Amino acid sequence: MSDAALKHVLGQPWRKPKFVKSDWLRRFIYVGAITYFIAALTTIEVDWVRVYEGLDRGKQFVLAFTNPDFGSRASDIWDGLVESIVMTVSASVVGVIISIPIGLGAARNIAPLPVYLVCRAIVAISRALQEIIVAILLVAIFGFGPLAGFLTLSFATIGFLSKLLAEDIEAMDKTQAEAIKASGARWIQWINYGVQPQVMPRLIGLSIYRVDINFRESAILGLVGAGGIGATLNTAFDRYEYDTAAAILLLIILIVMSLEYISGLVRSRVQ
Amino acid sequence: MPQYQQNGMAIWRKRTTGQSMLRWIGWLIGVAIFIACWQKISETTTWFFVWDSPRIADDIWSRATPPRWEYISQLGRPIWDTLNIATMGTLLALCMAVPIAFLAARNTTPSSILVRPFALLVIVSTRSINSLIWALLLIAIIGPGVFAGIMAIAIRSIGFCAKLLYEAIEEIDPNQVEAINATGASRLQVMVYGIVPQILPAFAGIAVFRWDINIRESTVLGLVGAGGIGLQLSASLNVLAWPQVSLILIVILVAVVISEWISAKVRGAII
Numbered sequence: 001m002s003d004a005a006l007k008h009v010l011g012q013p014w015r016k017p018k019f020v021k022s023d024w025l026r027r028f029i030y031v032g033a034i035t036y037f038i039a040a041l042t043t044i045e046v047d048w049v050r051v052y053e054g055l056d057r058g059k060q061f062v063l064a065f066t067n068p069d070f071g072s073r074a075s076d077i078w079d080g081l082v083e084s085i086v087m088t089v090s091a092s093v094v095g096v097i098i099s100i101p102i103g104l105g106a107a108r109n110i111a112p113l114p115v116y117l118v119c120r121a122i123v124a125i126s127r128a129l130q131e132i133i134v135a136i137l138l139v140a141i142f143g144f145g146p147l148a149g150f151l152t153l154s155f156a157t158i159g160f161l162s163k164l165l166a167e168d169i170e171a172m173d174k175t176q177a178e179a180i181k182a183s184g185a186r187w188i189q190w191i192n193y194g195v196q197p198q199v200m201p202r203l204i205g206l207s208i209y210r211v212d213i214n215f216r217e218s219a220i221l222g223l224v225g226a227g228g229i230g231a232t233l234n235t236a237f238d239r240y241e242y243d244t245a246a247a248i249l250l251l252i253i254l255i256v257m258s259l260e261y262i263s264g265l266v267r268s269r270v271q
Numbered sequence: 272m273p274q275y276q277q278n279g280m281a282i283w284r285k286r287t288t289g290q291s292m293l294r295w296i297g298w299l300i301g302v303a304i305f306i307a308c309w310q311k312i313s314e315t316t317t318w319f320f321v322w323d324s325p326r327i328a329d330d331i332w333s334r335a336t337p338p339r340w341e342y343i344s345q346l347g348r349p350i351w352d353t354l355n356i357a358t359m360g361t362l363l364a365l366c367m368a369v370p371i372a373f374l375a376a377r378n379t380t381p382s383s384i385l386v387r388p389f390a391l392l393v394i395v396s397t398r399s400i401n402s403l404i405w406a407l408l409l410i411a412i413i414g415p416g417v418f419a420g421i422m423a424i425a426i427r428s429i430g431f432c433a434k435l436l437y438e439a440i441e442e443i444d445p446n447q448v449e450a451i452n453a454t455g456a457s458r459l460q461v462m463v464y465g466i467v468p469q470i471l472p473a474f475a476g477i478a479v480f481r482w483d484i485n486i487r488e489s490t491v492l493g494l495v496g497a498g499g500i501g502l503q504l505s506a507s508l509n510v511l512a513w514p515q516v517s518l519i520l521i522v523i524l525v526a527v528v529i530s531e532w533i534s535a536k537v538r539g540a541i542i
Contacts, residue, residue: 040355046416047414061411130491133520142321143321145312216399217401219401260395
């Protein structure tokens with residue numbers, strides 16, 4: 001039996017379905033990706049000699065992790081950490097307090113259109129600007145120190161929390177809110193008894209999560225002079241004190257891990 | 272049910288006396304911590320600069336507007352570098368994140384006592400440290416430039432991608448894997464035909480999502496010397512060329528908005 005006849009009897013053999021179904025789109029993606037690769041690889045300049053020289057220092061750094069030096073710069077590390085934590089706590093509190101009204105305003109089913117647009121604009125601006133850029137501008141305006149960092153983190157918290165809160169309010173169960181309204185509640189009572197109980201678990205979860213993010217961000221704000229552990233870390237790198245840098249990094253990882261653990265516990269309890 | 276007596280009538284309350292006492296004390300401690308934090312920030316702030324800030328802000332604004340539009344001709348290369356840092360960083364990160372995710376997922380890990388904790392450790396430690404800090408570290412080791420930026424983005428993204436991916440792997444439907452197993456497939460074949468098709472949409476979504484975040488992060492990596500448009504930003508800031516700074520900020524904002532739009536479109540098409 002010839003090949004064609006056999007195929008006629010057996011039918012087409014099974015083939016793995018392609019992930020991108022449309023044929024021309026797949027080809028377009030392949031060609032585009034390959035052209036991009038060639039263009040990118042030819043323009044990236046890598047000084048391999050410098051990289052090779054650096055490997056030795058890289059090894060030293062990795063070794064420093066096995067023998068971190070918490071002692072010799074202990075007071076600097078302690079001051080930086082306290083400042084980071086202080087900034088995190090106060091920025092989270094203020095950020096959450098401000099983001100609740102803005103979140104209410106950014107929910108289309110609660111707020112009238114003008115309020116909605118203003119609040120959405122605030123959210124969009126806050127989300128589009130990265131923390132570090134905001135920090136640079138605020139340091140230029142308010143001077144060096146944790147105040148600039150505190151304001152930066154609060155601003156970033158507003159964008160994050162208001163958006164998620166507004167989305168949660170928009171997705172809430174209308175009937176509950178309507179029932180409260182039908183009982184003759186005023187607007188504030190309606191929010192308090194109809195809306196707030198529905199979004200509270202998520203609000204608590206998100207706030208705790210944001211504390212976690214704020215601490216992580218506070219660790220870099222010091223690079224631009226906005227206070228916190230980042231400044232200490234930067235100095236340690238500049239002076240090639242890898243063992244101190246390793247100690248700081250280990251502390252950051254430890255704090256982030258414990259915050260993540262706590263936030264996981266709290267979120268699983270409230271949700 | 273908590274209640275109290277008044278004129279011989281039992282009146283319902285939400286909490287017992289003990290509970291409301293506890294809550295009150297909790298709030299007291301919380302407020303005290305916040306005030307202590309605020310005090311700490313206030314101590315280290317030069318309030319003269321803060322009172323003077325409206326004038327400074329006004330001054331900066333008047334210097335920064337209008338942006339120096341013709342400067343954009345010098346931004347082509349930095350933007351291309353930024354794009355490369357983000358894309359190459361994401362690709363490298365995905366290459367490393369996939370094996371780590373398979374090692375970390377409970378249902379695919381070769382050994383949940385020996386290998387899984389190690390994979391989780393890699394995920395946590397790369398995730399807790401910001402890409403700017405990774406960049407700082409890599410610049411100290413392998414020297415400034417685009418390559419350090421790519422590596423910083425790559426390392427930072429491993430944890431993020433691997434975490435989301437291993438959660439996706441843990442949620443797969445075991446029946447499909449079993450069906451492939453029942454045909455007598457080898458371990459590799461089970462992976463390719465049973466597991467990979469199930470996690471491919473999640474994988475593509477994670478990749479695009481992380482790419483979007485990486486575009487954001489790579490725009491500021493230059494502040495510490497890791498290439499991209501941030502280099503121009505820090506150079507302009509150092510010479511107080513505010514019209515150039517405002518132009519760069521506009522470019523960064525546009526880049527962030529475009530990347531977010533692309534990622535939303537692609538994720539919308541996948542899901």
